[in-house]
Amino acid sequence: xxxxxxxxxxxxxxxxxxxxxxxxxxxxxxxxxxxxxxxxxxxxxxxxxxxxxxxxxxxxxxxxxxxxxxxxxxxxxxxxxxxxxxxxxxxxxxxxxxxxxxxxxxxxxxxxxxxxxxxxxxxxxxxxxxxxxxxx
Amino acid sequence: xxxxxxxxxxxxxxxxxxxxxxxxxxxxxxxxxxxxxxxxxxxxxxxxxxxxxxxxxxxxxxxxxxxxxxxxxxxxxxxxxxxxxxxxxxxxxxxxxxxxxxxxxxxxxxxxxxxxxxxxxxxxxxxxxxxxxxxx
Amino acid sequence: xxxxxxxxxxxxxxxxxxxxxxxxxxxxxxxxxxxxxxxxxxxxxxxxxxxxxxxxxxxxxxxxxxxxxxxxxxxxxxxxxxxxxxxxxxxxxxxxxxxxxxxxxxxxxxxxxxxxxxxxxxxxxxxxxxxxxxxx
Numbered sequence: 001x002x003x004x005x006x007x008x009x010x011x012x013x014x015x016x017x018x019x020x021x022x023x024x025x026x027x028x029x030x031x032x033x034x035x036x037x038x039x040x041x042x043x044x045x046x047x048x049x050x051x052x053x054x055x056x057x058x059x060x061x062x063x064x065x066x067x068x069x070x071x072x073x074x075x076x077x078x079x080x081x082x083x084x085x086x087x088x089x090x091x092x093x094x095x096x097x098x099x100x101x102x103x104x105x106x107x108x109x110x111x112x113x114x115x116x117x118x119x120x121x122x123x124x125x126x127x128x129x130x131x132x133x134x135x136x
Numbered sequence: 137x138x139x140x141x142x143x144x145x146x147x148x149x150x151x152x153x154x155x156x157x158x159x160x161x162x163x164x165x166x167x168x169x170x171x172x173x174x175x176x177x178x179x180x181x182x183x184x185x186x187x188x189x190x191x192x193x194x195x196x197x198x199x200x201x202x203x204x205x206x207x208x209x210x211x212x213x214x215x216x217x218x219x220x221x222x223x224x225x226x227x228x229x230x231x232x233x234x235x236x237x238x239x240x241x242x243x244x245x246x247x248x249x250x251x252x253x254x255x256x257x258x259x260x261x262x263x264x265x266x267x268x269x270x271x272x
Numbered sequence: 273x274x275x276x277x278x279x280x281x282x283x284x285x286x287x288x289x290x291x292x293x294x295x296x297x298x299x300x301x302x303x304x305x306x307x308x309x310x311x312x313x314x315x316x317x318x319x320x321x322x323x324x325x326x327x328x329x330x331x332x333x334x335x336x337x338x339x340x341x342x343x344x345x346x347x348x349x350x351x352x353x354x355x356x357x358x359x360x361x362x363x364x365x366x367x368x369x370x371x372x373x374x375x376x377x378x379x380x381x382x383x384x385x386x387x388x389x390x391x392x393x394x395x396x397x398x399x400x401x402x403x404x405x406x407x408x
Binding site for chain 3: 005006033082084120130132
Binding site: 224246252253 | 274275276277278287288289290291292293294295297298300302303304305354356391392393394395400402404
């Protein structure tokens, strides 16, 4: 009855391995780790939105949103947002960008929970975000 | 029908960005990443319980517990506890503190699953913990 | 009614602290962080399957599978697979091993979502994986 469905926004580059950008089963939607890659262009390798934290954070959030929406959800359904940064010195700026982004989204419900930790990421990437959503 | 609710223990310092210390929707409660900050005192900046792994681990666990309880849950409902340490040399000591803490809590059910990884955290912080709970 | 149950495959070494290799409650099954330890042998300390990424990745995936199955689930139920590597240089090789593994498993549904980040792990360990499953 409850079927698992892959969620793949048309704009997304293909995952680099056998996984899905999102998976929905029942009312649970899991968004895979997103980075700041621009929408896919046929024949172009995955390309970050830019070298800056701002460009990558905004694109990453948009990429998460695309998966949420392709899965029938929205930011309002997000329960947990996991933010991976590469540099503790980026925390304050990321928060500013994050806050401005969510103000613009005009969320009507309480924002999600969040954990931010500092890890290694592939060269050129400054941020990665995944999310767990529970649909109403 | 299933509404998302922010969970904010009165003792907690305000999150440094637009997110909630906890979010509950239906029977799922997600606790945001907690660190070893002491209960909030008006006008005081967030202050770790101490410089030691012991002080921070115990305070962090208490902060997670506060969110669980403010969301109508308890440690018995915890499914997953994610522990972020900064130093692999802290693993054995953290486990000792963790075990003693949960023995004191007198859990009646099986403990949660857990993942421990070693990441960067803001200066002065040695541990961060988040948790996923499923209520009965 | 919905009881939380610890999931402990007979082959697994005992967790190094008060947590369970897996926990199930209702239709949610959380698998704790698994590493590449060989099946438990009485009197032997936890022993990685080998020093290579290949040996450890395959054993780690098998260890996750054992917990899924002990909890009444399978890879088909996996919603999220979290991969922790220690070296960004291991990404491509891990993906090759990961893809081959899941092809062999013959999954009938879409694969899970995934996040891969680069962290510290205890000496000798190159990969850790945990998973969230939602049963049908």
